[in-house]
Amino acid sequence: MRYKDDSQLVDQLHLNNTQAFDVLFRRYNGKVYRFALKFNLSQADAEEIVQEAFCGIWENRANIDSGKKFESYLFGIARNQIHSFLRKKMLFIKYLDYFENDTLQQATDPYDDLQYVELKQFLSRYIRMLPPRRREIFELSRFDRLTYQQIAKKLNISENTVDTQIRHALNFLKNNLKINS
Amino acid sequence: MNNIKNIEHFIIKLNSGELKKSDIDQFEPAFRTEIPDEGLDNIYRETWMGTADAKEMPGSDAVLDRIHHRLKLKKDFSARRFIIPEWYKYVAILLIAFTGGWLGSRFTHQVPDSFVESEPFMNEISVEYGSKSRITLPDGTKVKLNSGSRLIYPARFETNMRKVHLEGEGFFDVSRDENRPFFVNTQLISIKVLGTSFNVKSYAEESLIETTLVEGSIEIYNELANESPYISKAPIATLKPSDKATFIKDINTISVNQENVESGNRPTTSTNTKAGIMIENAIETTLFTAWKDNVLRFKGERFEDIAIKLERWYDVKIDLQNNSLKEEHFTGQFDTETIEQALEALKLTAKFRYTINKNEIKIY
Structure with a gap:
């Protein structure tokens, strides 16, 4: 009974009616959110998925067919978001050794360029939340691949401090991504 | 494949x-x-x-705001927030689903009425910071709501169960009706009761959900259990009087590890980090329910946590710049004190300074 009305709302979306958009958001945000939680995303990440999914709905409104179930379309968008999130999370876990072990840092990249860019983008959201100094140290080490010694010298701090800061940053990332080690 | x-x-x-x-x-x-x-x-x-779409996510207003902002949709976004001053008459606000702006203008006649009927009539009560509120539900259950809380409940309960949704902190005195169990749903857990009094604290911005039982018996379930085959449907905890359960929001798997405590001892805590829920026995329940009698009590709490309580209690914004103070522990209680008097009292045992500018307080 409820879905019958969705198609009228989609017709309204085609007319750029933002109120119709709000009604669809009110109706389905809870479902998308809980869908994300079931895949063990943090609440903040689940919120992000909801936001991205509904922005996607508005941006692609012209392509949504009011003759078809709106919910199927929404599912497609939500699924792709989750899939892409899980994919990147797994990429991170896969290369966690590389991130955790400072002796590897002089070695060549274990991952290819495409994955590297993807991973960096994915992590940037969390890295932004780090205190500025910790973030700088982490990026110098893990992305610019300076040694602890080089970082210590550059920032005029001890190597121990570099090590501690990086450990804190890694724990923060793991906690946010809900990774047990 | x-x-x-x-x-x-x-x-x-x-x-x-x-x-x-x-x-x-x-x-x-x-x-x-x-x-x-x-x-x-x-x-x-x-x-x-398997995912239900009945209920909105916590903080949905803010998320919709952000989406509007990002898409630059120009339009007044009317929030579904109602404010009820302290100790006002029992005001129940009738809230038709989607009270937002959509009822207006040309859009209305293009939407059939069935649209509205599909949602039950829900009442919603919000309490602003610095205030508290109490209400009696249709079944006679009495609820007292602490500052910054929101309770959503139907105008009429279903015949086989009573269900309310809580954000924030509430003290419930549930009227007994064994044929209609009473459920308090929070963000992540659901509390099932027959008739009892207990306290629930589940603020969206806090990482813990705390349930303290004064009398009777309650069961705690995972809110998502009915929706996912991967989550156990059994209760994750059963509480006895003077038990307190703390649910850690970001850990989903739950098991319970309960220990008995000899009376008179300090409560021991049985923690199982993987479990996500922690049960403490023989706690001093008044510590967690004093707020309902207009007393702000804390025992050995970190200043940083006390500051959050003061913000809600006095409707102030506290800018805590003194890092060593954050970790200091305090015990005390306030009832009729003003915020200045409260800060002065805290200053007796710790070194700090503060400035007050309207409702903004800087502590350094």
Whole structure:
């Protein structure tokens, strides 16, 4: 009974009616959110998925067919978001050794360029939340691949401090991504 | 092609936080492509089908705000927030689903009425910072709401159960009706009661959900249990009087580890970090329910946590710049004190300075 009305709302979306958009958001945000939680995303990440999914709905409104179930379309968008999130999370876990072990840092990249860019983008959201100094140290080490010694010298701090800061940053990332080690 | 059983296994591990690097090697290939393959897609689909769409996510107003902002949709966004001053008459606000602006203008006649009927009539009460409120529900249950809380309940309860939704902190004195169990749903847990009094604290911005039982007996369930085959439907905890359960929001797997405490001893805590829920026995319940009698009590709490309580209690914004103070522990209680008097009292045992500018307080 409820879905019958969705198609009228989609017709309204085609007319750029933002109120119709709000009604669809009110109706389905809870479902998308809980869908994300079931895949063990943090609440903040689940919120992000909801936001991205509904922005996607508005941006692609012209392509949504009011003759078809709106919910199927929404599912497609939500699924792709989750899939892409899980994919990147797994990429991170896969290369966690590389991130955790400072002796590897002089070695060549274990991952290819495409994955590297993807991973960096994915992590940037969390890295932004780090205190500025910790973030700088982490990026110098893990992305610019300076040694602890080089970082210590550059920032005029001890190597121990570099090590501690990086450990804190890694724990923060793991906690946010809900990774047990 | 994927083995569906394997992927189910993977999702269970994902939810129990037991995913190890060695598992990744096994499951990662399924996630290598941008489009999920058939086996994985079926899992997504089934999970989606099993997810209820009845209720909005916590903080949905803010998320919609952000979406509007990002898409630059120009329009007044009317929030569904109502404020009730302290100790006012019992005001129940009738809230028709989607009270937002959509009822207006040309849009109205294009939407059939069935639209509204599909949602039950819900009452909603919000309490602003610095205030408290109490209400009596249709079944005679009395609820007292603490500052910054919101309670949503139906105008009439269903015949076989009573269900309310709480954000924030509430003290419930549930009238007994064994044929209609009473459920308090919070963000992540659901509390089932027959007739009893207890306190629930579940603020969206806090990482814990605390349930303190004064008398009777209650069961705690995972809110998502009815929606997912991967989450146990059994209660995650059963509380006895003077028990307190703390649910850690970001850990999904739950088991309970209960210890008996000899009376008179300090409460011991049985913690199982993987469990996500922690039960303390023989606690001093008044410590957690004093607020309902207009007393702000704290015992050995960190200043940083006390500051959050002061913000809600006095409707002030505290800018805590003194880092060593954050970790200091205090015991005390306030009832009729003003915020200045409260800060002066705290200053007796710790070194700090403060400035007050309207409702903004800087502590350094």
